[in-house]
Amino acid sequence: MLNICLKGSMEENLLWNQISSDLRRVEYLTISSVPNPGFTPVITSWPQQISIMNSAWFTLESLLTCTCNIITIGRSDLENKDLDDILNNWKTGGFPNLEYLYIKGKNITNNGTTILGRNLRELDGMIIQTNDGSKKATIKLGFPWAIEIYVTPFE
Template sequence: MTIPLKLLGLPILAIAEILKPMDPIELLNLSQTSRKVSRLIFLANTHRWEVSFDKYIIIHTKKYSYNKIITQTAKWMSVMMTKNGNSEAKGWRTLYWKSADWISLVFHIIQVFKCSITKIRTGYSMNFQDFQRVMEFIMARQSEMKLLELTPLELDENVLEGIFKRIKITDTLTIFHKFSPKFCYRNDPKHIYIKHSGWFGLKNLLDSNCVSMELSWSSLSNRHLNMFLKKWMAGKYPNLHYLKISGEKLNFKGKILGIELPIEEIEDPWVVEDTIGGTIRTCVGSVQIRRPDGVKAYIHMDESGAFPFHVELTFFVWK
């Protein structure tokens, strides 16, 4: 207790200079010595940091990330330090925490550092009650999140719709859960991947402004895709870079953009690849098309290699 008492007697600027060199784990341990000290931790510019979690609680600073396993419940815990963009351990820290409840630790981190939770991957270590509790805490403090990934939890769709009305996902939304056809979502992140996308209908598609969309088990038909792609040909959807849709309602009858189905170049196929939203996207065996303004795109439509009896369309806009 000697150090915190000495700290409290210093001018604010001096306290800030002492705190700034400390890493997040040192600051968290210090924050538990007294309430007065915990209220000063933000002077280390901790509001610039970000917190994310899946099976780890991760604190992201400018250079390093600090990773703590969610299921670890001892009163002292090992925290792995990694350099941003690298998973190799650069060091270890010891965090002391009085409670076995990992959610209370998340709340303490946010309250003390005054930073945002930017990414959540629910993983398989979180139930819906935990998820709802965390989201209520987040929504009381912020209106946006960069990334949300929902694995097959026992989700309450009404509660989830309410969450989506209160918080905007700006970068990436990934949903593995199977919703009812009545499920409604009106957000517009840059990247979406929906495994069971039967509820994502024509209106969702036509209203989207995404950079990339991947929709599996889709209820969309050839006619719907034609409507969307014709609008793209007319200059709409300037953000679109990658579209992949597969489902049982797609077939090889008729044409897409006037091209006979299936759409596959065998003799001289185009293979295009790019990293989009942190994921490598490819389009193999595609046919090149051009919009009237000269923008190139590559289209491929054939049987899905991932889902039996599904037809898959891939549309790749060259940027």
């Protein structure tokens, strides 16, 4: 387990750049904060599990490259449209290692924007599957503003 609380100092940024290139060896990584808006951590190799609190810096593009099996993202700026992109990406074979995804953020709302063609509340308890039929995922909603996805092999 590796827990990192980045406060934005030059030394921390250098240390991050050194260790982030070989995170495959890390089973569980927690990043607590990145208060320096001038520093955005770049992850080029992924641990098995990642938890990012205060994740405004963690974009959809970053998430789509993630190969972790367990992903927990708190205080996210991701929106319903991003969730639609994430789920459609998973359905077409993206996130091949994913077992669990949790995203919490104030922009996940029941504002009429659809996810997989449905409003947010309709997703609660919904089971979806990959296009090739190899995996299924159960979607659970946490209120306010959270979504959980549990992935299992299709039987």
